[in-house]
Amino acid sequence: MNEAPSELLIFRVDCRIYCAAVSDVRRIGPTRSGGEATVACSPLGQPCTRRRGIVVDCGDAGERTLVVDEVLGVRRVPAADLRPVPAFAAACLHAGTVAGFAMLGDEPTVLVDLRALVGGTDT
Amino acid sequence: MRTWAPCPLDAARAILRGMESSEGVAGAPGVVSEPVRDGGADTCLFGLRILGGRYAFAASLVTEVVRLGPITRLPAAPSFLRGVFTHRGEVVPVLDIASLVGKAPVVTGPSTRTAIVRSGPWHLAIVADAVDGLVDIVNLEPPLADGGGISAFLAAVGRDSLGSIAVIDLPRLIEAARKRSVPA
Amino acid sequence: MPIQTTKKRARAAGAERRVKKVGSDSHGEAELIASALDAFAAGQPSTGFDPGALRDPLLRRIAEAAQEAIRRGQGRVEESAERLRVLSRGVDEAIEGMVRLVVQGELSGGLRLSAGDAALAPLAEGVGQVMETLKSFVSEIRDASLQLSSSAAEVLAAATQNESSTSQQASAIHETTATMEELKGASHQIAENARMVASIAEQTLSATRVGETAIKSFMSSMEAMRRNALEVDDAISKLSRGVERIGTVVEVIDEVADRSDLLAINAALEGAKAGDAGRGFSIVASEMRRLAENVTESTKEIKNLITEIREATHTAKGASDSNKRMAAEGEKLGQAAMGSVNGILAGAQETTDAARVINLATQQQRTATEQVVQSMSEIEGGTRQAQTGSRQATGAAAELTKLAERLADLVKRFQA
Numbered sequence: 001m002n003e004a005p006s007e008l009l010i011f012r013v014d015c016r017i018y019c020a021a022v023s024d025v026r027r028i029g030p031t032r033s034g035g036e037a038t039v040a041c042s043p044l045g046q047p048c049t050r051r052r053g054i055v056v057d058c059g060d061a062g063e064r065t066l067v068v069d070e071v072l073g074v075r076r077v078p079a080a081d082l083r084p085v086p087a088f089a090a091a092c093l094h095a096g097t098v099a100g101f102a103m104l105g106d107e108p109t110v111l112v113d114l115r116a117l118v119g120g121t122d123t
Numbered sequence: 124m125r126t127w128a129p130c131p132l133d134a135a136r137a138i139l140r141g142m143e144s145s146e147g148v149a150g151a152p153g154v155v156s157e158p159v160r161d162g163g164a165d166t167c168l169f170g171l172r173i174l175g176g177r178y179a180f181a182a183s184l185v186t187e188v189v190r191l192g193p194i195t196r197l198p199a200a201p202s203f204l205r206g207v208f209t210h211r212g213e214v215v216p217v218l219d220i221a222s223l224v225g226k227a228p229v230v231t232g233p234s235t236r237t238a239i240v241r242s243g244p245w246h247l248a249i250v251a252d253a254v255d256g257l258v259d260i261v262n263l264e265p266p267l268a269d270g271g272g273i274s275a276f277l278a279a280v281g282r283d284s285l286g287s288i289a290v291i292d293l294p295r296l297i298e299a300a301r302k303r304s305v306p307a
Numbered sequence: 308m309p310i311q312t313t314k315k316r317a318r319a320a321g322a323e324r325r326v327k328k329v330g331s332d333s334h335g336e337a338e339l340i341a342s343a344l345d346a347f348a349a350g351q352p353s354t355g356f357d358p359g360a361l362r363d364p365l366l367r368r369i370a371e372a373a374q375e376a377i378r379r380g381q382g383r384v385e386e387s388a389e390r391l392r393v394l395s396r397g398v399d400e401a402i403e404g405m406v407r408l409v410v411q412g413e414l415s416g417g418l419r420l421s422a423g424d425a426a427l428a429p430l431a432e433g434v435g436q437v438m439e440t441l442k443s444f445v446s447e448i449r450d451a452s453l454q455l456s457s458s459a460a461e462v463l464a465a466a467t468q469n470e471s472s473t474s475q476q477a478s479a480i481h482e483t484t485a486t487m488e489e490l491k492g493a494s495h496q497i498a499e500n501a502r503m504v505a506s507i508a509e510q511t512l513s514a515t516r517v518g519e520t521a522i523k524s525f526m527s528s529m530e531a532m533r534r535n536a537l538e539v540d541d542a543i544s545k546l547s548r549g550v551e552r553i554g555t556v557v558e559v560i561d562e563v564a565d566r567s568d569l570l571a572i573n574a575a576l577e578g579a580k581a582g583d584a585g586r587g588f589s590i591v592a593s594e595m596r597r598l599a600e601n602v603t604e605s606t607k608e609i610k611n612l613i614t615e616i617r618e619a620t621h622t623a624k625g626a627s628d629s630n631k632r633m634a635a636e637g638e639k640l641g642q643a644a645m646g647s648v649n650g651i652l653a654g655a656q657e658t659t660d661a662a663r664v665i666n667l668a669t670q671q672q673r674t675a676t677e678q679v680v681q682s683m684s685e686i687e688g689g690t691r692q693a694q695t696g697s698r699q700a701t702g703a704a705a706e707l708t709k710l711a712e713r714l715a716d717l718v719k720r721f722q723a
Contacts, residue, residue: 043198088245089207089216092304095199101214108195108207108214167579182579188572256572257579
């Protein structure tokens with residue numbers, strides 16, 4: 001986690017809530033089935049309704065769309081509410097998709113590195 | 124700090140004192156185990172119940188016993204890493220020994236207890252079916268031949284007032300878990 | 308030989324003797340003439356009397372005249388005799404024809420006489436008329452005989468049928484009488500049964516009244532049961548609430564015990580870490596754990612008891628609900644039973660009345676049946692007489708038929 005994002009996009013895949021840095025998101029669009037640029041199945045889980053697509057700029061790889069069930073909104077999160085990945089967890093996770101945690105309530109919400117997620121995941 | 128024992132039992136005693144195991148945490152960055160105080164620590168083991176049996180490890184590793192709060196699952200995590208939960212504002216990863224040794228995971232609920240341990244650089248929670256707390260073990264003996272599973276991580280076996288109990292080399296187990304996660 | 312012929316011959320013999328005695332004188336000659344006349348009168352032919360032999364001319368002329376008269380007379384006699392023969396033959400033929408007619412019944416040919424004497428014409432005509440008349444009679448008799456035969460057969464058939472009908476009628480009357488007797492018996496039986504029905508209805512009436520009282524008590528019991536069930540319900544609700552409250556308290560205790568246990572574990576850990584200095588702390592922590600565990604054990608038992616009480620309360624509630632339902636149903640059933648009992652009471656009363664009416668009606672029926680039996684008996688007598696008459700009629704008709712047949716046979720003999 002290089003910098004603490006203050007603006008987080010909150011979204012849902014299946015029954016789990018995730019958040020991501022707004023800066024990583026180019027736009028929210030409809031889901032287009034098929035196509036190389038669409039990531040339907042990711043480690044976040046299998047979306048059920050597939051109602052939204054989070055379009056991510058992957059640099060040279062171009063735009064990739066992460067299919068999600070619902071985009072709940074954008075929330076400004078203070079830096080104090082952000083937590084790094086614990087050392088043991090970081091040692092066990094190698095995909096780099098978990099950037100940290102945001103304390104949106106009592107429970108920690110996974111802060112997803114969208115570029116790492118859609119850039120490194122096959123459709 | 125290393126204390127090599129000339130016999131397995133000595134090694135076990137060393138483990139009981141919270142010494143680093145043979146595989147140690149040499150690779151862990153910038154964290155050094157606290158020195159283990161001598162005197163009466165031979166019997167200071169922390170007991171818990173997993174895999175249908177009673178197990179123990181050095182009580183000095185345990186920082187606290189708490190109720191396991193709601194777990195946040197981690198994407199692309201190995202099965203033994205059940206997720207994270209917050210404790211005193213800190214995000215703590217949860218390790219399931221049963222899953223690690225290929226058995227059915229521990230069933231967790233609102234009253235499930237977990238022992239937060241600090242082993243070398245790692246700060247994590249060990250989830251168990253139940254927590255016995257401090258146990259007094261006598262007649263420590265070397266474990267039986269390595270039969271795979273949990274026995275690969277045993278340092279000794281002994282008895283207390285409730286019956287037999289197996290002593291786990293927890294740092295070795297944690298290290299083994301970490302290593303297992305590293306992609307080939 | 309006929310008597311007249313004998314007399315004629317005697318007279319002729321006397322005349323001849325007289326001619327032979329007086330031949331010599333006039334007187335004798337006269338005697339001769341007289342004898343010749345006697346003989347003639349007697350019908351005998353002249354036996355050698357010769358008037359030329361007479362000497363007396365007068366007498367001779369007389370004798371000649373007499374002889375001439377005799378000769379003429381004889382011619383006429385012969386003619387008459389001839390005619391008589393013819394007539395006689397005609398009469399014989401006529402008689403024969405009549406006889407043939409009567410004996411052989413031959414009427415077809417008519418009567419033809421061989422002699423054509425006019426004197427026979429009336430006879431022939433008469434016989435012809437008789438025959439015609441007979442023929443016409445025969446024809447009529449034949450027709451009548453045929454009709455008679457046919458009628459007699461019809462009469463016989465009718466009489467036979469009548470006899471048969473009468474027999475059937477008699478049989479039917481007999482059966483009817485028997486049936487009426489049975490009916491009489493049945494009426495009696497019905498009357499008996501009606502009396503029994505009335506008696507049973509009376510018994511039913513009294514039994515139903517007892518039942519009515521029992522149902523009333525049953526209904527008040529049901530009502531009491533329902534009231535009790537409501538009270539039980541209330542008690543169960545209170546108990547339930549109490550148990551739930553205990554449950555909540557126990558949960559709190561459990562929670563406190565669990566936290567205490569957790570605290571004790573951590574205290575023990577801290578004590579252990581403090582080494583000798585923390586030993587007393589560890590002992591206290593251990594004791595605290597034991598207490599917490601004791602509390603947890605106790606709360607577990609309480610929880611088990613609460614579960615049991617909940618189950619028992621649930622069962623009791625179910626039983627109470629069931630009791631309420633059953634009481635309500637019982638009341639409904641009681642009301643229904645009361646309605647039924649009232650119906651039975653009314654029915655029994657009606658049955659008694661109906662039985663009385665039936666009894667009366669059967670008595671009337673019995674009287675009527677007896678009258679019918681009496682009438683039938685009379686009819687039977689009449690029928691028996693009719694049967695006898697019918698049988699006689701049949702016999703008479705049979706006789707008549709036979710007679711008709713005989714008559715027909717007789718009539719057949721006349722071939723008209």
